[in-house]
Amino acid sequence: MNSAGQFDYIIIGGGSAGCVLANRLSERPDRKVLLLEAGGNDDYIWVKIPVGYLYCIGNPRTDWGFRTEAEKGLNGRSIAYPRGKILGGCSSINGMIYMRGQASDYDRWRQLGNTGWGWDDVLPYFLKSEDHYMAENDSLHGRGGELRVDKQRLRWDVLDSFRDACEQAGIPKVDDFNRGNNEGCSYFQVNQKNGFRWNMARGFLKPVRSRPNLEVVTRAQATRLIIRDKRATGVEFSRDGQAFVAECRNEVLLSAGAVNSPQLMMLSGLGPPDVLSEFGIECILANDAIGKNLQDHLQLRTIFRISNAKTLNQRASNLFGKISIAMEYALMRSGPMSMAPSQLGAFVKSEQSLETPDLEYHVQPLSLDKFGDPLHDFPAITASVCNLRPHSRGQVSLRSADWRDAPVIAPNYLSTEADRHTAVRAIRITRNILQQPAMAKYRPDEYLPGSNCQSHDDLIEAAGNIGTTIFHPVGTLKMGDDDAAVVDNRLKVNGVEGLRVVDASVMPMITSGNTNAPTVMIAEKASDMIIQDDKS
Known part of the structure; x- marks a missing residue:
């Protein structure tokens, strides 16, 4: 030794x-x-x-x-x-x-x-670390710390419309998820600096x-x-x-x-x-x-085909598109190469009786069958939703x-009736958002789990098929x-x-x-x- x-x-x-x-x-x-x-x-x-x-x-x-x-x-x-x-x-x-x-x-x-x-x-320890882009006139954010927090450097029309649809579904627009109660819909803040x-x-x-x-x-x-x-x-x-x-x-x-x-x-x-x-x-x-x-956050990856809008599926589908993406990043540090995996977020209550939201959405202008697979050859968005406070416990x-x-990793996902109920509610709430007028021009068509899944038992099985970790x-x-x-x-x-x-x-x-x-x-x-x- x-x-x-x-x-x-x-x-x-x-x-x-x-x-x-x-x-x-x-x-x-x-x-x-x-x-x-x-x-x-x-x-x-x-x-x-x-x-x-x-x-x-x-x-x-x-x-x-x-x-x-x-x-x-x-x-x-x-x-x-x-x-x-x-x-x-x-x-x-x-x-x-x-x-x-x-x-x-x-x-x-x-x-x-x-x-x-x-x-x-x-809260003082969050503030101590932060070097936050909003900090200059905001006592709830820190400045000069080691942890840079920035706003994202790109936008997508279809995500703006999804945010409008959330508002129409009763989910308010907010500017900052980090003030103590994150209810609402906004673009995520990210740990980036200059792209x-x-x-x-x-x-x-x-x-x-x-x-x-x-x-x-x-x-x-x-x-x-x-x-x-x-x-x-x-x-x-x-x-x-x-x-x-x-x-x-x-x-x-x-x-x-x-x-x-x-x-x-x-x-x-x-x-x-x-x-x-x-x-x-x-x-x-x-x-x-x-x-x-x-404990972990299980995300349910719902996917919707859309029309009348470009998503990353098309933009990255050919050599010219990939070159343009690379050039945009090289010249301006923006575009798809600068984006976090999820750009738009929303925090929602699965039941109105709850004091604070128990669902989180990660919305993306892209789709694929599973991580590591190629993007689909059709325009689509992914609206992943996870139960923030699961009752299931693993080891x-x-x-x-x-x-x-x-090691042996056994998260024991969806092992309680409460978590299964929340999963069903999450999928139904997602469908409701996509049915709002703001999304009508895109004619969303449910690809996963599929509109044929309607009953409580069908949706539980669907959650088991499309659920995956969101790495928490x-x-x-x-x-x-x-x-x-x-x-x-x-x-x-x-x-x-x-x-x-x-x-x-x-x-x-x-x-x-x-x-x-x-x-x-x-x-x-x-x-x-x-x-x-x-x-x-």
Whole structure:
């Protein structure tokens, strides 16, 4: 075992949270920080260009390439489960959408026993990170932070009409989804700057990477946490076929994400005793909650053929169109190459009795059978809709005791009657929007799930056929003060000293929107807590 040295802080995972931690904790020159990332640097050209997500997701250079188990709720299908394997993590391959969620999400966290995590508590940390294009005259947005938030650099007539149709269906037009209640329809704000993706490695890590007290090691996969006498004292990792050990004087910070963080804990002897014994792993800390409580947003991809409008399906269908798209981006940093996967969003209540919206739309001027397939040869739009607050709970577990083996991922989608009911309502609400006068000129014709699906049971089956992840797994190392909690409200692992979890896995309940910005917030707040505890 080769020695990698001794550090005050060891951060495992160079994703969104890890980049924030590396920046904040290395501000003190007397604290030595190690950041380990299993993937490579974020210098791949398709990371920088927004449309490059098409070439990053499913690419072993940038994506772990996970898949779920066969899901009963998806009619026996196993689906791809992208997770970033590169500096910046998922912020290097995701849809770039900046979304805080709803104030009530965080107030609910606080009500569950997590003191200090209400909306008023976390808002300052959102503001701290932001460099927001609206900030100059807006006290609810920050300026000068490391996280650039911009408006999109293109528009489509058919999306403008969809927004008008939402208004006709009772969904108001709004300018900003990030004010505490995101109800309404608007264009998404994005993590971009001057038409380039602004990932967390670029925002938080690149400006400080030359600090002498910060060491960043890429292509270094953590294989085991070192725990002695119920205290984390370091980590073993593999790099270039060699085994290394790094020792820690203060805290080991687990920021590998909602899939990899619980996997590493179980490989290290922390977790459900029956799982550990099955694979011959010595149980250091028995906790059945590790890997449980997996929550994700399942998107239902409804597709409508349209007429009398151009969509990306036609514009990218021939060589001339592709050249014009490339030229528009090269000259103006705009057009389809600058666009996030979804441009227009809407937040809607599936039932009017709800206090806040529980559905989110991601609307796109394009269509395809599944991610990675070619665009359809007919004009169409996709209106994906997801249940923001699912009742279904899944889990992440071990496939073997070998760290090289991908974990078992079982989201358990649509496993509750409430989630199935919401799925049916979501499809019907989508149909209602497309039937509004603003969309009449496009003569929308339902391609998926198909107008023949009308009954409650038909729509449940259809949801299982068209449902797929929108890449928001959280909750597998839940924060709380109950028996199902893994970490406390300071993100310290219950039962192990010197070990914290700082990533989306600590969310007790999933936020009502895209999850990257909340993950950055968690890391900002965690950094302050770590520094405070270091001074005590």
